[in-house]
Every structure is written in structure tokens, then in C-alpha cells.
Amino acid sequence: MKVLVLNCGSSSLKYQLINMDNEEILAKGLAERIGIANGLVKHEVAGKDKVIINENMETHKDAIRIVLNAIVDDKHGAIKSMDEIAAVGHRVVHGGEKFTSSVVITDEVKATLEECSELAPLHNPPNLMGIEACEEILPNVPMVGVFDTAFHQTMPKSAYIYALPYELYEKYKIRKYGFHGTSHKYVVNKAAKVLGKPLEELKIVTCHLGNGASVAAIKHGKSIDTSMGFTPLEGLTMGTRCGDIDPAITTFIMDKELLDTAGLNNLMNKKSGILGISGVSNDFRDVEEAADNGNERAQLALDVFHNRVKKYIGAYAAIMGGIDAVVFTAGLGENSPETREAVCEGLEFLGIEIDKVKNKVRGKQTVVTTDDSKAKVILIPTNEELMIARDTVALVKK
Numbered sequence: 001m002k003v004l005v006l007n008c009g010s011s012s013l014k015y016q017l018i019n020m021d022n023e024e025i026l027a028k029g030l031a032e033r034i035g036i037a038n039g040l041v042k043h044e045v046a047g048k049d050k051v052i053i054n055e056n057m058e059t060h061k062d063a064i065r066i067v068l069n070a071i072v073d074d075k076h077g078a079i080k081s082m083d084e085i086a087a088v089g090h091r092v093v094h095g096g097e098k099f100t101s102s103v104v105i106t107d108e109v110k111a112t113l114e115e116c117s118e119l120a121p122l123h124n125p126p127n128l129m130g131i132e133a134c135e136e137i138l139p140n141v142p143m144v145g146v147f148d149t150a151f152h153q154t155m156p157k158s159a160y161i162y163a164l165p166y167e168l169y170e171k172y173k174i175r176k177y178g179f180h181g182t183s184h185k186y187v188v189n190k191a192a193k194v195l196g197k198p199l200e201e202l203k204i205v206t207c208h209l210g211n212g213a214s215v216a217a218i219k220h221g222k223s224i225d226t227s228m229g230f231t232p233l234e235g236l237t238m239g240t241r242c243g244d245i246d247p248a249i250t251t252f253i254m255d256k257e258l259l260d261t262a263g264l265n266n267l268m269n270k271k272s273g274i275l276g277i278s279g280v281s282n283d284f285r286d287v288e289e290a291a292d293n294g295n296e297r298a299q300l301a302l303d304v305f306h307n308r309v310k311k312y313i314g315a316y317a318a319i320m321g322g323i324d325a326v327v328f329t330a331g332l333g334e335n336s337p338e339t340r341e342a343v344c345e346g347l348e349f350l351g352i353e354i355d356k357v358k359n360k361v362r363g364k365q366t367v368v369t370t371d372d373s374k375a376k377v378i379l380i381p382t383n384e385e386l387m388i389a390r391d392t393v394a395l396v397k398k
């Protein structure tokens, strides 16, 4: 069974076509600059040369059409006909409180997603556009929505209620939702296999450290807390997002810098984080390089980031009553030995002992603690697309 996985952003679309009989990626790529001039699609098929298609795309529907044509193209395609696509799995950022797991997309589901758009105004509308475009282009193909928030819906109320007037939760559903759920779920399941124990017996902290970053406390297979909140802005210091700050700073800056809400949102989401502190870049590679060359603010940005991740691991060990493993994943978690070492430094009291030699590894599933380390630190490459495709198959087969 071949499944197309789509991740629609505001001006981009990532895709993978996966043969779910053997979980092999048949084609993958990225359409960029949708709705802007100089659109392009980078398309890759196993065993063939990568191609770049320069074509403008006014809407997500145009992008999906170009992607599907590339997938069935005689020369650089992966399949003969679109009829071979048995189902489409869509990444959807916000499922609100309604979706606690993935769902087959129906008109009712679409209406609920529309309601959730208020909670994720930047993300859900393009996700919905992708769904509607597929309905038109592949009218009889079943579709499944897989939510970033769903895995965290097991959090207890004590973890997700903010200490604001309770009516605001009732009126506007202001609460912690958490994101990156598909990734946290994927890596925690892998971690249980690496540890050779049932997930239901384990206490694991998963650290998804990419440009966006979040940590989750997963006790006995259930997410019981996570660092992102009502929006992805809460929690860790990120590439360009500030993460946790004193909430009173917001009104203070608005007064001093004469910013409106849009200006403040832009400052906290796009100009802060390691970019804001270092003044160098939002990419950790650039900041690590600058720090190595003696740039003090770059080093400070990294120190702040490491400190924040470490604090969350400690807090989550406390709420779970211990820790069996810490998992590192995503761009930085998978590729930066320096980050893993700095975050785990001083965590010996939790039974964590990094093996500096084993830790010199990138992008490969590996235990990076010593054989004697009571708690394990594991690098696990994430695979959100595969997770989406698996859920899609499971629901479509029902």
C-alpha cells in the first residue's frame, strides 16, 4: 500500500511517498515559495538524480498538482499512475481538545479543524488548504489527519491548566496543548525497544531539539507534561523563539518600544532565541562555530539553551519520580554531540553518565551513555512522516 504524506506550511509543502509494505521511501521533496514569485520544487526518487522544477505556484493546489505530476513522471517519477496512491496522511498542527489521536478526514472533521484554526492561525489554515486541494485532485482517496497536539492530550489537568482566571480556559480554551507530539511518540517507542522493556514500565524524557524545540515527560507511555504550551512559543529557548520569559516583560516591552501585539509576537517568535542572544544566527551550527571562535554572545546563547534543556529534564525527572532514559532527536539533538554533552553535564545525580567517545556520533540510533550508566541517553533519529503514514494505514484499513 502506497501512502502520500503531506506537511503543508504557509508557503511550503513537504511530501513523501512511502511504500508501506516495506516502509521504503519511494519519493520525497519540498515545494517552496507557494504564493510567491520564483516557486520551486525539489524532488527526489530513490535511485534517480534529484530534480529541481522551477514553476510558480499560486496556491497549495498548484503545488500538489506539480508534486503529483513529478511523482508519476515517466523520467523522474516513482509510480506509473496516481491510482497507486491508496491514502494520504496530512500533518495537522493543532487538534485542540477534540482530537486525541489521528482521524479519517470527513466534513465534520474539517469543520472542527476550522474551529481549531483560531488556536493556530499560522499553521492550521495551510494544513486545511492541503486537505481541500487533495480532495479535488485525488477525490476518491481516503485521507487521515495526524495532529502535533494529539499525543499530549494525556496530560493531567494539573499540567495543562495555566494559573489564569479559570473562565479564560472555559471561554477560549486557553491551556497547554504541546506540539511535536508525533515525533515524541515515535522516538519514545523506539527508545523502549532499545531499552528492551515495555514502554508501560518506563519513565522517559524526550528532547526534540530542532529550530523549534520541545521536551516531554513520558511516563509509562503517556505524555504527562511538555514544554511547549498554548502555542509553540513556550518552553525552551529556540532558534528564534524566546521560550519561557516573565510574562510581565511583554507589556513592559510594548510600552517601551511602542509595539503593538503583532510587533510583540514578531519579536518573540522571530527575533529572539539563540538568534536574539547571539546576534549571529538562528542556526545552531553557525552559533557553535562563532562560539568556538571566541564570540562571547554566541557562547552565552548556547549556555542559556543548554541550561534551559537541563532544567526541564530535572523538572520532568521530579514529576515522574525518576528517569530511565533521556532521548535526543531532531536536527540539533541528532547532530550535535556538544549539545548532548553540555545538557547532560552534571546530571550524574540522576544516574546519567555520558560516554564522550560513544557520544561523538551524528544521525544514527545510538546509546551514548557508559555501560554502567543507570539511566541511558539515547540518540534516536525522528521520523514524523513514517509515523503519519503508519497511522494513515491503520485508520484506512479499519
Ligand code: ADP
Pocket: 209, 210, 211, 212, 239, 282, 283, 284, 285, 288, 330, 331, 332, 335, 336
Ligand atoms: P525544524 O524541523 O524545526 O526546522 P530541524 O529538526 O530540521 O528543525 O533542525 C534544524 C536545526 O538543527 C538547524 O537550525 C541547526 O541549528 C541544527 N543542526 C542541524 N545539523 C547540525 C549540526 N551538524 N550541528 C549542530 N546543529 C545542527
